[in-house]
Amino acid sequence: MQDLESLSASQAIRALTRREIKATDLLLACLDRIGQRENTVRAWTSLGKESALRRAKELDRGSVKGLLHGLPIGVKDIYDTYDLPTSYGSSIYTNHYPAIDAVSIALMRQAGGIILGKTVSTEFASFKSGPTANPHNQHHTPGGSSSGSAAAIADFMVPLATGSQTAGSIIRPASFCGVIGFKPSLGKISTAGVKSLSQTMDTMGCFGRTIGDVGLGVAAMSGDHELATIRELHNKPRLAICKTADWRMAQKETAGALALARFAAEAIAKGKVDDYKLPTPFNDISQIQTRIMTAEISRSLTFEQIRFPKKISPQLTQQLSNGASISYEQYAKDLIRASELKLLITQIFNNEVDVLIAPSAIGEAPATKENTGDPIFCRGWTLLGLPCININITTGTLGLPVGVQLIAGTGKDHLLLSVARAIAYALPDPVARDQA
Amino acid sequence: MQDLESLSASQAIRALTRREIKATDLLLACLDRIGQRENTVRAWTSLGKESALRRAKELDRGSVKGLLHGLPIGVKDIYDTYDLPTSYGSSIYTNHYPAIDAVSIALMRQAGGIILGKTVSTEFASFKSGPTANPHNQHHTPGGSSSGSAAAIADFMVPLATGSQTAGSIIRPASFCGVIGFKPSLGKISTAGVKSLSQTMDTMGCFGRTIGDVGLGVAAMSGDHELATIRELHNKPRLAICKTADWRMAQKETAGALALARFAAEAIAKGKVDDYKLPTPFNDISQIQTRIMTAEISRSLTFEQIRFPKKISPQLTQQLSNGASISYEQYAKDLIRASELKLLITQIFNNEVDVLIAPSAIGEAPATKENTGDPIFCRGWTLLGLPCININITTGTLGLPVGVQLIAGTGKDHLLLSVARAIAYALPDPVARDQA
Numbered sequence: 015m016q017d018l019e020s021l022s023a024s025q026a027i028r029a030l031t032r033r034e035i036k037a038t039d040l041l042l043a044c045l046d047r048i049g050q051r052e053n054t055v056r057a058w059t060s061l062g063k064e065s066a067l068r069r070a071k072e073l074d075r076g077s078v079k080g081l082l083h084g085l086p087i088g089v090k091d092i093y094d095t096y097d098l099p100t101s102y103g104s105s106i107y108t109n110h111y112p113a114i115d116a117v118s119i120a121l122m123r124q125a126g127g128i129i130l131g132k133t134v135s136t137e138f139a140s141f142k143s144g145p146t147a148n149p150h151n152q153h154h155t156p157g158g159s160s161s162g163s164a165a166a167i168a169d170f171m172v173p174l175a176t177g178s179q180t181a182g183s184i185i186r187p188a189s190f191c192g193v194i195g196f197k198p199s200l201g202k203i204s205t206a207g208v209k210s211l212s213q214t215m216d217t218m219g220c221f222g223r224t225i226g227d228v229g230l231g232v233a234a235m236s237g238d239h240e241l242a243t244i245r246e247l248h249n250k251p252r253l254a255i256c257k258t259a260d261w262r263m264a265q266k267e268t269a270g271a272l273a274l275a276r277f278a279a280e281a282i283a284k285g286k287v288d289d290y291k292l293p294t295p296f297n298d299i300s301q302i303q304t305r306i307m308t309a310e311i312s313r314s315l316t317f318e319q320i321r322f323p324k325k326i327s328p329q330l331t332q333q334l335s336n337g338a339s340i341s342y343e344q345y346a347k348d349l350i351r352a353s354e355l356k357l358l359i360t361q362i363f364n365n366e367v368d369v370l371i372a373p374s375a376i377g378e379a380p381a382t383k384e385n386t387g388d389p390i391f392c393r394g395w396t397l398l399g400l401p402c403i404n405i406n407i408t409t410g411t412l413g414l415p416v417g418v419q420l421i422a423g424t425g426k427d428h429l430l431l432s433v434a435r436a437i438a439y440a441l442p443d444p445v446a447r448d449q450a
Numbered sequence: 451m452q453d454l455e456s457l458s459a460s461q462a463i464r465a466l467t468r469r470e471i472k473a474t475d476l477l478l479a480c481l482d483r484i485g486q487r488e489n490t491v492r493a494w495t496s497l498g499k500e501s502a503l504r505r506a507k508e509l510d511r512g513s514v515k516g517l518l519h520g521l522p523i524g525v526k527d528i529y530d531t532y533d534l535p536t537s538y539g540s541s542i543y544t545n546h547y548p549a550i551d552a553v554s555i556a557l558m559r560q561a562g563g564i565i566l567g568k569t570v571s572t573e574f575a576s577f578k579s580g581p582t583a584n585p586h587n588q589h590h591t592p593g594g595s596s597s598g599s600a601a602a603i604a605d606f607m608v609p610l611a612t613g614s615q616t617a618g619s620i621i622r623p624a625s626f627c628g629v630i631g632f633k634p635s636l637g638k639i640s641t642a643g644v645k646s647l648s649q650t651m652d653t654m655g656c657f658g659r660t661i662g663d664v665g666l667g668v669a670a671m672s673g674d675h676e677l678a679t680i681r682e683l684h685n686k687p688r689l690a691i692c693k694t695a696d697w698r699m700a701q702k703e704t705a706g707a708l709a710l711a712r713f714a715a716e717a718i719a720k721g722k723v724d725d726y727k728l729p730t731p732f733n734d735i736s737q738i739q740t741r742i743m744t745a746e747i748s749r750s751l752t753f754e755q756i757r758f759p760k761k762i763s764p765q766l767t768q769q770l771s772n773g774a775s776i777s778y779e780q781y782a783k784d785l786i787r788a789s790e791l792k793l794l795i796t797q798i799f800n801n802e803v804d805v806l807i808a809p810s811a812i813g814e815a816p817a818t819k820e821n822t823g824d825p826i827f828c829r830g831w832t833l834l835g836l837p838c839i840n841i842n843i844t845t846g847t848l849g850l851p852v853g854v855q856l857i858a859g860t861g862k863d864h865l866l867l868s869v870a871r872a873i874a875y876a877l878p879d880p881v882a883r884d885q886a
Contacts, residue, residue, distance in 0.1 A: 210642030240779075317550050318550075343676075425785070
C-alpha cells in the first residue's frame with residue numbers, strides 16, 4: 015500500500031468508508047508529513063492537532079458520516095472556523111476566534127470532514143504575500159491568494175484544501191503548484207462566513223490532487239452531492255482553445271502547455287479543436303474586472319481602514335486608495351458591462367462550444383516570494399462567474415509545473431469535471447494522467 | 451421647531467450639517483422617546499447609549515463627516531456590530547460580540563452615522579417572531595423579519611434603521627407599520643457581515659419615514675452617494691399595476707390601496723395606468739422562491755444544527771427539515787427557472803414599463819404576535835432581485851396602515867425613488883404626501 019499521506023482524497027475516502035484504513039492513521043500520516051516539511055513550505059497558520067485527533071477517533075468508532083468521512087482538510091485562513099484562529103492573512107486579527115464556522119466549513123464537517131488546520135492566505139486574500147514557498151522550489155512563489163492550500167496539496171500534507179478566487183486565487187496557485195484547483199460556478203458555494211473582498215466576484219472552491227478530489231470537495235461544500243461522482247461523457251464535447259485578449263502576456267511555457275492540451279483535447283473532441291476568438295466586447299474584460307474588484311475591496315475593508323489603518327500593509331493601503339478614487343458612476347457602468355458580457359458568454363456556451371481551454375497563468379511560478387504572480391488570465395472568467403478548473407499539463411524550463419484551465423458555461427460544473435477527466439486521460443505525460 | 455425625534459432623516463441631516471441642531475440633542479430626544487415607548491413597542495435588543503453619546507459629542511465638535519453626520523441609526527440584529535451584542539434573533543448568540551462590523555454598518559459609521567442600538571429580528575430573520583408590537587396597535591404584529599427596525603421608525607424612536615429581505619422582510623413590515631421600506635437591487639449593498647439565510651436572495655436595505663430618508667440610507671450603505679439626492683423626473687414614466695398570480699390572497703384593504711395608488715399614478719404617468727399581467731412563466735414564481743429559500747436556509751444554518759439543535763425553535767426546526775428534503779436536482783432546476791425569469795423581467799422593464807405598482811402585503815397587520823404575516827406578495831420580486839419600495843397609502847378597516855410597493859428594473863434604483871416621490875406627492879391623503 016502507498017503511504018497514507020500520498021493517497022488522493024477519493025482513494026482515501028474509498029478506503030476509509032470500507033474501513034480498510036483508519037481516519038486516525040491517515041491524520042497521523044498527514045501530521046508526520048507536515049512535521050517534516052512545514053519549516054520549508056510554511057503552508058499553515060495554525061493546526062488543530064488535538065481536536066482533529068479527537069474527531070478522527072470518533073469517526074473511526076462511529077458510522078460513516080458522509081462524503082468526507084475521516085478526511086483531513088486544510089482551510090484557507092479567510093474562512094471562519096469556530097475552533098481555530100482566523101486571521102484573514104492580517105495582523106489585525108491575530109488570535110481572532112469567530113463564533114461560527116463559514117457555511118461551507120460547517121457543511122464539510124457535517125459530511126465527516128476533519129478540519130486539520132488553517133492555511134496561509136495573502137493579506138485579506140489580496141496581493142501582499144505570506145511566508146509560503148512553492149514546494150517544487152522554495153525560492154519561488156506558490157501563487158496566491160490561496161497560497162497555503164495549494165502548497166499543502168502539492169506537498170502531500172493533506173488531500174483536500176479550500177480556496178477562494180476573486181481574480182485568480184485558485185487557478186493560478188494550482189497551476190504554479192501543479193495541482194487541481196476548482197472554482198465552481200459563482201454562487202454554487204455560499205460565501206457566508208468568508209472574509210469578503212468583492213460582493214460581485216468572491217467565489218469559493220478547493221484544491222486536490224485529482225479531478226475526482228475537487229469534485230468531492232465542492233460536492234460537500236455546496237450540497238450538490240452528485241459532483242462527487244464524475245459522469246462519463248456520452249457525447250463528444252465541442253472544445254476550443256481561447257487565448258483571450260491578454261495572450262501577449264503568455265510566456266512560452268504557457269504556450270507549450272496549451273499546445274499539449276490541444277493535442278489531448280483533439281483525442282476526445284467533436285471535430286477539430288480550433289482557436290476561439292471571443293467577440294470584441296470581451297477585449298477589456300480584465301480591466302473591467304480590475305476596476306470592479308478594486309472599488310469593492312475599498313468598501314469591503316472600511317472597518318479595518320477606520321480602526322486599524324496602521325496594520326494594513328503599504329501595498330494594500332495603495333490598492334484601497336486606488337479603489338476609493340474609482341467613481342461610483344464608473345463602477346456602475348462596469349457592472350452593466352459585466353452583465354452584458356455574461357449574457358453574451360451564455361449564448362456562446364449555449365450555441366458554439368461546451369468547454370474552452372485557456373491559460374491558467376503567464377508561465378511558471380516567478381522566482382520571488384514578494385508577490386504571488388499575475389492573475390491576468392483568470393480575471394475575466396471570474397467576473398463572468400463561470401466554472402473553471404486547472405489541470406497540470408507539463409513542466410517548464412525552470413522545472414516547475416504549468417497548467418491550463420478549462421472553462422464551461424454557468425451551472426455546467428458536472429460537464430466541466432467530466433471533460434477535464436477525459437482530457438487528463440488523453441495527456442501524453444503519464445504523471446499528468448494520475449490527475450484523472 | 452418640531453420635536454427633534456420627529457424630524458425625518460433628511461430634515462435632521464440638513465439641520466445637523468448646518469449646525470442648527472446638535473447630534474447630542476437629537477440623540478437625547480431619540481433616547482427619551484425610546485424611554486417612553488420601549489416597554490410597549492419592544493423594538494430593541496440592545497442600546498449603546500454611552501458610546502452613541504460619546505460619538506455624538508465628537509461629531510458635534512468635529513467637521514462634517516459625511517452623508518449621515520450625527521444621525522442616530524437602528525441596526526437590525528442580524529447585522530454584525532463590533533461594539534453591540536449581535537444575537538441574530540436566536541438564544542444561541544446571546545451576548546455574542548462579533549469582531550468586525552458588517553460592511554454596510556462600517557460604511558454608515560464612516561459617513562458619520564451613529565449606531566444607537568440593535569433592533570429585534572425574528573429568529574435568524576426567518577419566521578419565528580420576536581417580542582415587538584406594532585406601534586399603531588400593540589396587539590398586532592409589526593411584520594417581520596425586520597420587526598424592530600420598522601416599528602422603531604414608525605414610533606419615532608430613530609429616523610433611520612437597517613433591514614434585510616429574503617422573502618418579504620422589508621416591504622411587509624414597512625406596509626404594516628406605515629413607513630417607507632426600500633430594498634434596493636440585489637447586490638447593491640454588500641451582505642458581508644450579515645447572518646446569511648439565502649446566498650441567492652438575501653438583500654440589504656433600510657427603513658425611514660420619507661422617500662428621501664431611505665435614499666440617504668442606501669446611499670451610505672452602498673457607496674452610491676447619488677441616491678441621497680432624488681432626481682426630478684424629466685419624462686413621464688410608463689406605469690402599470692401588477693396584481694401577480696397571487697392576487698386571490700389580497701384582502702379588500704390591499705385592493706383599496708392599489709386603487710388609490712393607481713389614481714395617484716395616473717396623475718404622473720405617461721398614458722393610462724393599466725393592469726399588467728405577467729407572462730405565464732411567472733405564475734409559480736412564489737413557489738420557486740419558497741423552495742430556493744427553504745433549501746438554502748437549511749444549508750446556511752448547518753453550524754447551528756450541528757452544535758445547538760435544542761436552541762432552534764420548533765418552527766424553524768420544521769422549516770430546516772423541509773429544506774433538507776428538497777433535492778439538489780429540484781433546487782438546481784429552480785435556479786435555472788429563476789435565471790430565465792430574470793431575463794424575461796429585464797426585457798419587460800426594458801420594453802414595456804418603467805415601474806410596476808403591486809401589493810406589499812395581503813392586508814393590514816394581523817392581530818397576532820405569534821407570526822409576522824404572509825410575505826407572499828414579495829417573494830417573486832425578491833427572487834428577481836429588483837429594487838422595491840413600500841409607500842404608505844391608506845388606513846384599513848382596523849385602523850392600521852396599508853401600503854403598496856413600487857418595483858423597477860434591476861439597477862434602476864434612482865428611477866424608482868424618483869417615481870415613488872412623484873406618486874407620493876400625487877396621493878389624495880395629505881399625511882401620505884409627507885412621505886415624499
